Every structure is written in structure tokens, then in C-alpha cells.
Amino acid sequence: AQKKNEKGNSIQAGAYTLKKEMSAESAVALMLDPASQANLIIPEGKRNAWVYEQIDTRLGLDPGSTKEIAVSKADSLGLPDWAKNHKNVKDPLEGFLFPASYPVAKGSKPEEALKKMVSRANQEYTKLDLEGKAKAHGLENAWELVTVASLVQAEGKTHDDFRKMAEVIYNRLQPDNTETNRKLQFDSALNYLKGQSEIKISENEANTNQDPYNTYTQVGLPPGPISNPGVEALAAMLDPTKDGWMYFVATDGMSKTEFAKTYAEFEKLKDKFNANTN
Known part of the structure; x- marks a missing residue:
């Protein structure tokens, strides 16, 4: 069915919302329809508040549900040690919901999406060796470098x-x-x-x-x-x-x-x- 559809090769990896007992042909057509694509795209510079709202909407949760989980379970979502226990921080995950595309399908849990986003941020920050480069820029640690980058992005x-x-x-x-x-x-x-x-x-x-x-x-x-x-x-x-x-x-x-x-x-x-x- 995928091969028969002229756009079949453009189907991307991700999560899709389909219907039970539908034909293969209909499934392929629906996977090519943006409305069925369950991936959440986070643009650069979005605040966590926006991401939480998007996840709540996609998963059909009460407003504020994802934020509550993010704040209460922050330490179990994969943050590196250098991103924990900073004073006066309003949201411990701010700066760690990395801009990219993520599968957020109905039936999944907010924690699953948040863990993927934090994991991606970890990969990117490790690749840049933020811990090793902080002092060269006159800063104390990697946390401060991410803070600078967030200000650069916002301004x-x-x-x-x-x-x-x-x-x-x-x-x-x-x-x-x-x-x-x-x-x-x-x-x-x-x-x-x-x-x-x-x-x-x-x-x-x-x-x-x-x-x-x-x-x-x-x-x-x-x-x-x-x-x-x-x-x-x-x-x-x-x-x-x-x-x-x-x-x-x-x-x-x-x-x-x-x-x-x-x-x-x-x-x-x-x-x-x-x-x-x-």
C-alpha cells in the first residue's frame, strides 16, 4: 500500500493517530495527512510553558498537568547533575526541552515526551562540551552557558x-x-x-x-x-x-x-x- 501511493516514500518515522481496522491503503493515506501526525515540533526559543500547554492539548490532559509533572519529577527526567539544585530557579527543566520534533501520541504519558526532550538536550550539550568550555568564557559552569544561550536566543x-x-x-x-x-x-x-x-x-x-x-x-x-x-x-x-x-x-x-x-x-x-x- 505504501509503494502504491505516489507519496508513500515521504512517510517519516514518528507516532501517528490511526483508526482501528482500517485498510492498509487508508492507513497510508492518513499517515500522509498532517492531521494524523502526532509529532510535536518545538521551535527554537520557546519557553517551557508553551511546550507544557502543547503536550496537555495533544494528550487531552487538564491544563497544567504536564507542568506539574515536570516540576515535581524534574530530577527523574534525565537532567545531568550540573543542571540540578540551582537557587531561585522557576522551572528546573527550562533550557532542557530541546527544539526538535518529538512523538507525542494520545495514550502516552507526559513523562515519556519530557524524557525524550531532556535526553536530546543532554546529547547536544555533551557534544558541545559545555562543562569543559564554561571557564574559557568567564563563567562558572555549563548551567550558566545554557543560560547565556537562552538569552541570546530570546533577544x-x-x-x-x-x-x-x-x-x-x-x-x-x-x-x-x-x-x-x-x-x-x-x-x-x-x-x-x-x-x-x-x-x-x-x-x-x-x-x-x-x-x-x-x-x-x-x-x-x-x-x-x-x-x-x-x-x-x-x-x-x-x-x-x-x-x-x-x-x-x-x-x-x-x-x-x-x-x-x-x-x-x-x-x-x-x-x-x-x-x-x-
Whole structure:
């Protein structure tokens, strides 16, 4: 039946939702229908909250079910030792639901999907030797490298931005940084804290909220990753530019990020942003 169907060779490995006692011909046709394909595709940069919602929907579970399992069983889902027991972390699996395609079929359990995602993240992070490369980037451990990659992913608008964004982070973390006094001042971290995605952040909130994830008031990196970084953000995190970038602004409020080396240049970019976004 597969050979008789002209698109039969395009069937991909994965989980499919079929019907009992259907003919082979009908089964092949249904496997070629996107509606029956049970694979969940996680795009780069999605937060865990989005992934949990997708799993709940696909498995017909009450909202919040997968998140509850993820948090309560985090230590049994395959996290490496270096990803455990970090203070003030809001979600212990954030950064470990690796962007890829996974089988999530009705009848399966959330734990099965989560374990596959964590396992894939482990493979990718081991391949990059994050534990061995942290010190070379002035960081304490692999956990901090994943956190940097998640920030790069969240703040970069295009793949060309990623290496510059990584440099901004490393430059701001330097002990001799008197420009921002080792504060990252990233909207994305505050947005993560609030579970939102706003382009304009209230200055009052940014400067008063004392949560560990608010990089406007707290020095250094947030307690953990704020998204699930993809391959390109991870590569940029390990190979930043070395041009002196210290500031950036999404000047059109949408997809164009411009970088600056001095505060004066940054002010000009802010003016451009304000003009473009009224």
C-alpha cells in the first residue's frame, strides 16, 4: 500500500493517530495527512510553558498537568547533575526541552515526551562540551552557558544578531564594566518572569522589581535559562564577536536589532526606536 501511493516514500518515522481496522491503503493515506501526525515540533526559543500547554492539548490532559509533572519529577527526567539544585530557579527543566520534533501520541504519558526532550538536550550539550568550555568564557559552569544561550536566543531577532548578542552579554558580565555595572538589563528576562512578551517595558517596574530574574535590578545572569535555545544560539554563545558591542536596540520594534559600543550611540538608537514606535 505504501509503494502504491505516489507519496508513500515521504512517510517519516514518528507516532501517528490511526483508526482501528482500517485498510492498509487508508492507513497510508492518513499517515500522509498532517492531521494524523502526532509529532510535536518545538521551535527554537520557546519557553517551557508553551511546550507544557502543547503536550496537555495533544494528550487531552487538564491544563497544567504536564507542568506539574515536570516540576515535581524534574530530577527523574534525565537532567545531568550540573543542571540540578540551582537557587531561585522557576522551572528546573527550562533550557532542557530541546527544539526538535518529538512523538507525542494520545495514550502516552507526559513523562515519556519530557524524557525524550531532556535526553536530546543532554546529547547536544555533551557534544558541545559545555562543562569543559564554561571557564574559557568567564563563567562558572555549563548551567550558566545554557543560560547565556537562552538569552541570546530570546533577544536576537535574526541569526546574524546572535554572535553580537553573545558578546554584549559577556561584556556586561565583566568585573570592569562601568557602563551597566554588570547588570544585563534585558527585557527578555523580565518578560520571562512575568510570563509575557512585551516590547515596551515599564521603567518603574524594571527599576523596582527585585526578583532574581529581573536583570535591571540584579547583577549578573538570571538564576537559570529563560527559553530553550537552538543550535545556532548555542554556537553563537560559544563563539561571540569581539568587536566591543555593549548595547543593542530593536530599532523598528519588531525584527531589526542595531548594536552600539558607547552610551552615546545607544541613545541615538533609542531615539530611532521611539520614533519608529511612536
